[in-house]
Amino acid sequence: MSYPESEMQHRTTIPVVDRSIGDLVSDMARMGFQAGQLGQSLRVWENMLSRDVTIFLGLAGAMVPAGLQEMIAYLISRRYVDCLVSTGANLFHDLCEGLGIRHYRGSACADDAYLNECKIDRIFDVFVSEVELHRADKYISDLVMSLRTDITYSSREMMELLGRDLPETTILGAAYRAGVPIFVPALSDSSIGIGMVIAWRNGHRVIVDQIRDVDEITQISEKSAETGVVFIGGGVPKNFIQQTKVISELMGTYRGGHSYAIQYTTDTPHFGGLSGCTFSEAVSWGKVDKEARMAQVFSDATITVPLVVHALRERVARRHSVPRFTWRGSELDLVYERS
Numbered sequence: 466m467s468y469p470e471s472e473m474q475h476r477t478t479i480p481v482v483d484r485s486i487g488d489l490v491s492d493m494a495r496m497g498f499q500a501g502q503l504g505q506s507l508r509v510w511e512n513m514l515s516r517d518v519t520i521f522l523g524l525a526g527a528m529v530p531a532g533l534q535e536m537i538a539y540l541i542s543r544r545y546v547d548c549l550v551s552t553g554a555n556l557f558h559d560l561c562e563g564l565g566i567r568h569y570r571g572s573a574c575a576d577d578a579y580l581n582e583c584k585i586d587r588i589f590d591v592f593v594s595e596v597e598l599h600r601a602d603k604y605i606s607d608l609v610m611s612l613r614t615d616i617t618y619s620s621r622e623m624m625e626l627l628g629r630d631l632p633e634t635t636i637l638g639a640a641y642r643a644g645v646p647i648f649v650p651a652l653s654d655s656s657i658g659i660g661m662v663i664a665w666r667n668g669h670r671v672i673v674d675q676i677r678d679v680d681e682i683t684q685i686s687e688k689s690a691e692t693g694v695v696f697i698g699g700g701v702p703k704n705f706i707q708q709t710k711v712i713s714e715l716m717g718t719y720r721g722g723h724s725y726a727i728q729y730t731t732d733t734p735h736f737g738g739l740s741g742c743t744f745s746e747a748v749s750w751g752k753v754d755k756e757a758r759m760a761q762v763f764s765d766a767t768i769t770v771p772l773v774v775h776a777l778r779e780r781v782a783r784r785h786s787v788p789r790f791t792w793r794g795s796e797l798d799l800v801y802e803r804s
Contacts, residue, residue, distance in 0.1 A: 477501075487779035490772050499764045506727045506760035506769075507776050510695065513725045514545065514777075514784045517801045519689035520725075521706045522546040525698030525740070529558040529636070530568045530591045531767045533697075536774045538639040544787045544804065545777055546695060548685055549640060549647045550702040553655025556624065556637060556647070557601065558593075560657075563631035563638060564604060566597040598656065605660025610669050617674040619681055619795065620649040627657075646685070646790060648678050650705040677795055683709045687718045688799040689788065693725030694753075697766045699732050699740025707752040714751060722747070722754040729766040729773075 475495045484492070487507075494504025513520055524537065540546045558568065571585075571592035580587055584595040608626065612618070628641030640647050652658055652673055664671060686692055686709035696703045713719040732741030744761060747753040762769050784804045791798040 485779050486772060487776040490776040491780070499762055502760050502762045503764070503769055503772065506729070506762055507773055507780075509693075509725055509727055509758045509760050510545070510773065510777060511781060512758060513693040514781050517690040517786050517788075518693050518725065519548065519685060519691070519788045519799075520546045520693045520695060521548045521550065521685075523694065523696040523698070523700075523702035523706050524549060524551040524555050525696075525700035525702050526552075526766065527554065527558075527588050527591070528697060528766060528770075529555045529562070530588045530593065532568075533767060533770055534559055534562055534636060535634050536770055537697075538634055538636050539774060539778070541636065541639040541643055541645050542633060543778075544643060544645070544784055545781070547645060547788050548682065549636070549645060550682070550705050551636075551647060551649055552700065552702065553649045553652050553657045556627070556649060557605075557656040559636045560604070560627060560631065561593070561598065561601045563635040564601055566594070566601055568593050602656055602660045602663065605657055606663040606667075609661050609664040609671050610667070612669075612671050614670055614672075617672045617677065619677040620652050620673055620675065621646045621678065621681055621792075623652070623657075623673055624649065644790060646681070648682050648705065650675060650678055651701045679705075679708075679712070681792075681795055681797065682706070683712045683716075684797040685788075685790070685799065686710065687713050687716075687720070688797060690801065691724045694723050694727070696728040696730065697770060699728070699730050699738070703728075704739050707747060707750075710752045711750065719751070722752050722757065724754055724757050726753050726757055726759040726761075728761045729769045730761070730763060731765055733763065 477497045479492045479495055490504055490507045493500045569592045571590050573590040585592050586595050624647035625641055628637030631638035633639050633642055694706055710722055726744045734741045734743050744753045744759040748755050786801040787804050789800050789802050
């Protein structure tokens with residue numbers, strides 16, 4: 466394999482000079498290893514924002530308890546992303562913050578038996594009150610008790626209902642205001658599911674149709690001019706987004722794999738799990754285009770994502786265009802509007 470001369474000209478060393486966060490992350494693209502991938506991820510993201518591209522964001526891992534909530538909300542409110550697929554747990558903790566239930570820095574060396582006596586739940590070195598979490602469970606249950614039982618909902622519709630009364634600093638609130646759809650393909654595997662089952666046990670049986678979710682997000686992929694993906698972690702959200710291309714191929718509506726692909730993850734490819742699999746592997750499935758611009762940063766997302774978000778804030782004043790979604794039930798109209 467030969468490389469363009471332009472890629473062979475730069476030393477990996479970057480000098481220590483006065484520079485912004487955006488310039489630092491951009492300059493890191495010249496470095497080796499994961500620093501280079503981090504800088505490349507910024508360049509791929511900037512390129513997506515300069516074209517008619519629908520950008521999917523997959524969110525997995527305990528990113529909200531760790532402190533990334535307002536970073537994700539910012540990406541949504543500024544339309545640096547257009548569709549979110551998340552674990553239910555992240556959105557439950559997002560809801561908690563919107564209700565004033567706080568996550569605090571604790572210690573990974575705490576006495577867990579004593580924390581249990583105090584009704585404090587631990588997520589590595591993050592503490593949250595279990596009593597307060599139960600208040601959020603009841604909030605969800607009360608909301609579900611107000612919904613109709615003679616129709617089904619998609620998780621997108623359920624997240625809109627949860628987001629309408631939450632502040633814009635939350636992911637759910639930002640998405641509601643920005644018209645960004647949120648899908649939760651494993652909704653039952655979270656405290657949102659727990660809140661819903663409380664209503665279920667009380668005889669109010671609201672159904673979330675997860676097959677509608679599959680259809681709705683696939684329509685977004687099918688009706689987009691181009692698509693790009695950003696994965697924070699991997700897990701179910703990563704596969705749920707990727708499989709839209711497989712469905713499109715089966716339905717005869719395939720327009721190629723994703724044109725852009727970014728991932729921030731600590732998972733590695735050599736154990737065979739999807740969370741760490743490379744984008745080149747995804748090319749073999751037709752999920753990512755063979756000519757796609759891509760970058761995978763094998764590093765802790767709580768370190769890399771704040772750097773990239775601040776870099777985007779500094780370097781991208783306005784996006785080229787944004788997709789606007791109009792839903793008629795589960796049928797989608799999608800148009801790109803100049804931003």
